[in-house]
Amino acid sequence: MIIRNVMIEDVTSVSPKETVQQAYDLIQTKRHDCLPVMDGNHLVGIIQLTDIYEACMKDGRQTTLSKPVSEIMVKNPITIHPDAVIEEAAKIMRDKDIPFLPVVDEGKLVGVISESDLFDAFAELLGVDSGTARLTLVVPDVRGQLARIAEIIRDAGVSITHLATFRTVMDQYKIVVRVETDVTKPLIELLDQHGYKVIHSTH
Numbered sequence: 001m002i003i004r005n006v007m008i009e010d011v012t013s014v015s016p017k018e019t020v021q022q023a024y025d026l027i028q029t030k031r032h033d034c035l036p037v038m039d040g041n042h043l044v045g046i047i048q049l050t051d052i053y054e055a056c057m058k059d060g061r062q063t064t065l066s067k068p069v070s071e072i073m074v075k076n077p078i079t080i081h082p083d084a085v086i087e088e089a090a091k092i093m094r095d096k097d098i099p100f101l102p103v104v105d106e107g108k109l110v111g112v113i114s115e116s117d118l119f120d121a122f123a124e125l126l127g128v129d130s131g132t133a134r135l136t137l138v139v140p141d142v143r144g145q146l147a148r149i150a151e152i153i154r155d156a157g158v159s160i161t162h163l164a165t166f167r168t169v170m171d172q173y174k175i176v177v178r179v180e181t182d183v184t185k186p187l188i189e190l191l192d193q194h195g196y197k198v199i200h201s202t203h
Helices: 020-029 049-059 061-065 086-096 115-125 145-155 185-193
Strands: 034-039 042-048 100-105 108-114 133-140 159-167 172-180 198-202
Touching (some): 020 042, 042 049, 042 100, 086 100, 086 115, 133 145, 145 172, 145 185
Antiparallel strands (some): 100 108, 133 198
8 A cells, every 4th residue: 555545735834924823723633643735836844733832841831832833843854755665654653753744746745644644554455344354373484375275265256355473483474364254154164274373253
């Protein structure tokens, strides 16, 4: 899944000359705790709710809120391209400990993506609320495991809707498969007959 499919395109921004009070008031009306700071058509920074709180603690509430945004904004913010994958955004936000990324294409701000947007995207990738059955298996790190499991499920007349793998310990993988079936027991038994133990299942 790429960024342009999950980003928020309707972007509210502030200018560096607006007051911190104005930025704070805007943040209170939006789902994000950050706002991009635009000087004309140029992205020059972001202002975060945490930055406002820290500045208030340091300089006092009234002093801080009357300052221009340019004095407390984060300058030259990290950005991401709309064709980047969501995993890249998640890695940047984790590594840099930031909750928000402006999305920039050819120098133009085209959207924003936040932690909550990523959570929604990963939930969709994992098939949460898809109405399907969820099976979790642990398999050794051996070539061809996914293909074999898929063949077994296919031969049982069941369709796979979502699939994810997670590396665990001792050269093993945890495989989460979502399948379209109302009755999981026969499929679980079939997988077990082929040496694939289902350690958890939900519907």
